[in-house]
Amino acid sequence: MEILIIAVLIGLIPAAIASSKGKSFLLWWIYGAAIFIVALPHAIIMRADDRAIENKQLSAGMKKCPSCAELIKQDAKVCKHCQRDV
Ligand SMILES: [Zn+2]
Incomplete structure (x- = not known):
């Protein structure tokens, strides 16, 4: 249960980055919560x-x-x- 809460919370980080680059916050939140280790560098290197x-x-x-x-x-x-x- 705790791991799920942590995943949902850290998923906010790539979601916030992607949202500032014009992408969907919700989709990137799900993506970040599911596979944070991939979503974070993806959100950072992605072009706006x-x-x-x-x-x-x-x-x-x-x-x-x-x-x-x-x-x-x-x-x-x-x-x-x-x-x-x-
Ligand atoms: Zn002008």
Whole structure:
């Protein structure tokens, strides 16, 4: 029983890393709890999914600058990346 609790807890580590790279937290939690020794280095060396991260930020209220296509805040009047009016 204890080993199961430990597996579930340490599974949070690769899940948190993968989640910050745009991957599914839940799937990586299960993966990390099942085979932590494989999931941890996999999560660390895996490349970030830029499109998934961008979609997450867009749904969190960010918008794309029409000039430089960088993500900026919804209320921004001037882009912080290219300094143009939005
Ligand atoms: Zn811009």
